Amino acid sequence: MYAKEKRVAIVGAGPSGLAACKHALARGFRPVVFEAAASVGGVWRRTLASTRLQTPASAYRFSDFPWPPPTTAEALFPRHDQVLEYLAAYARRFGVMERVRFGCKVLGASYVGVTEREVAAWERWSGNGEAFGDGTGEWHLTVRHGGGDGEPTYRFDFLILCVGRYGVPKLPTSPHGRGPEVFRGRVLHSMEYSAMAHEDAAELVRGKRVAVVGAGKSAMDTAAQCAEANGSRYPCTMVYRSAHWMVDPKVARRVKFLTLTSTRLAELMVHKPGEGLVLSLLATILSPLRWVTSKLTEAYFKRSIPMKKHGMVPDCGFGQASLGWRLGILPERFYDMVNDGSIELKKCGSVAFSADGLVLNDGDGDGERAAVAIAADVVILCTGFDIDRPLHDVFSSSSPWFGDTIVSGSGDGVLPLYRHCVHPRVPQVAVVGYVESGSSIHHCEMMAKWVAHLLDGGVRLPGVRDMERGVAEWARWGRRARRSCGGFFLKSCVASVATWYHDQLCRDMGYSPRRKAGLLAEWVQPYGPTDYAGIQ
The missing domain is CATH 3.50.50.60 (FAD/NAD(P)-binding domain)
Structure with a gap:
């Protein structure tokens, strides 16, 4: 079977699922997107009437699909209905809508053809280091159709999970008789x-x-x-x-918050996974400057x-x-x-x-x-969400070992995924959109591009042991970041090292990570989605 004829399934039609489908289509694949709801949008389908973006529209966008021209002063932070329409317009523009099967809830996924023991012994991801393996194993998805057509099982060669983090509420525990x-x-x-x-x-x-x-x-x-x-x-x-x-938001604009956090110069002041001795020393030397900048910003916010x-x-x-x-x-x-x-x-x-x-x-x-x-x-x-449950539940009924494996290492502050996308020991599966930051849609798209290149053979993965070493670097960084935050750290949050992370993805895909025109711009101008528009 030719690679482009391989069967690709995507679970979820939120921002990450739309991006994953768009870029898989661009590489010649014909993915099937399973969405439990009746429309695209993910969490944006269920919001309060007053909900707006928390980041400017210029940062929360796809690289090659601009927002419509603003018509009001509030357009900097679009309303929830405007975000939904933007996502739907993206899906229509790139032919994604035709690939979505609405009202289809994935109940479970099981890996068939290879035993878990055999998978655990592989030295190359998926057996041969390629997205579809050697054709021995495949994923079986059990799907419940909203129309009452039973719970059929579908067979796929690759599975992309875009289930997000905010689908299972976390409820506080109470003493007996006081709940x-x-x-x-x-x-x-x-x-x-x-x-x-x-x-x-x-x-x-x-x-x-x-x-x-x-x-x-x-x-x-x-x-x-x-x-x-x-x-x-x-x-x-x-x-x-x-x-x-x-x-x-008015105060945040006055302190140029994006400039303070989204430049390569700002990233020099923080430690990064796998940074090496020189960059580690530089981050340590510059840490007082970051501390002073943060304290001045903090004082301004407290005063304002x-x-x-x-x-x-x-x-x-x-x-x-x-x-x-x-x-x-x-x-x-x-x-x-x-x-x-x-x-x-x-x-x-x-x-x-x-x-x-x-x-x-x-x-x-x-x-x-x-x-x-x-x-x-x-x-x-308003007590948060069990952010690992959506991923774990995909496998819990049929392949619990994979579910336990993919969400292990919760104390490290990051999921144990290579490039935050694939687990070294879980074959023919990618996760898109789990990372957290101020503009998650930007990272979703970069991950979707990386996965699409992986499907097409444009990304060559190292051996399982080398992948695990890469995961361990991020785990060490996550533990250090959690300590530095005093425990106030969102799991798999890449906000402080977003450009560093995107650099890794760019190199894997064969693109230069330097996306700016000129040395000065490269260091002092904020990085954003449009800088990566040329990567398809």
Whole structure:
């Protein structure tokens, strides 16, 4: 069978799945995209009515597909519906929409033809170092069709997983008898609340006492939306243990945040995986400069945003937060709503439920000291996501060994994937879009380009042991980054080393990593999606 006739499956039609399909098509393949929902867009299909991009549109875009011309001052941070339309337009422009099978949920994937023991003994990825192996093994996908056509099994030669990180909610644990089961109102996770029709979400909170648990981006957006609906008559109570760095976009623009974080010069100040002795010494020498820059930025934000007045100064420094990308954009008029009583902020050590709402404690929850009762009719848990579950669940029913292998090493701060795309011991599978940063769509596209070149033979992988050494370099870097962030580090976050990571992908694909015109521009101009438009 010719390579272009090989059967390629893509799971998910969010931004990463669209990019993976587009670039596979560009290399001559005819992939099949399985999407459980009725439209493309991934997480952008289920957002609050007020949700906007957290990064400027110029950074959150595909390299060869610009946004339509802005028509309003707010176009710098497009609304959720504008993002959805942008993604759909991309899919239509490059023929992706015709390859998507909507209403098809992948229930499980099993590798057939080679035993797990044989796979574990291979010295080359997929047996021979090539994307499709020697033709012995193949993936069988069990798919549930929304139309009620049963659960047929489909056979593929290569599997690209674009399932994202935000599909399984993480729910807090509570002491026995003090959990949601004792509450007489309604408890739901922010994922469920965001997935509701906007009219239904508004009706749920209107005229009710709402408590929001959490202090991240989703918590602040949810609290702001509830405050807009009810005002000070029924204030929304936001309960949190520690505040996050949430910045006003106008303030962020004034400090040229992208320039501070997206240049090669900025990357010289941080340690990088596999950097070598010279760059390691240089990063150590320049670290005081990065510290001073971060402290000056932090001081400016504290002076410009009334976080200290309201007890919302984060426990970690701004430098730590930016390294681990624990950052977000402050909802419009958030602190105005705090000032007028529409939002009440309550910091605590632990949270438990009662019949009438929540009980807050200053300690760890074992004692009764300083207990504060918060009356509520609705509690919305903005407590994050189990980010490994979507990947693990693809394999859990049929090939649990592969699932356990691909999400192992959780203490390292990164998934054990070579180039963040393929596991050395899991054949004929690529993961696109798991990495985290300020502009995840940019990294998704670069990964999609790399995987498409791998399918076409344009990327030659080293032996399994060398791949594992590459994974180990990133694991060591992840542990170091996590320590540097004081634990405030998003798993597989490449925000501080994005250009370094893209350099690796470019070299693998046979392209020069130097994408700027001139030496000065190469070092001081921010890198962004359009710099990689020539890589197809």
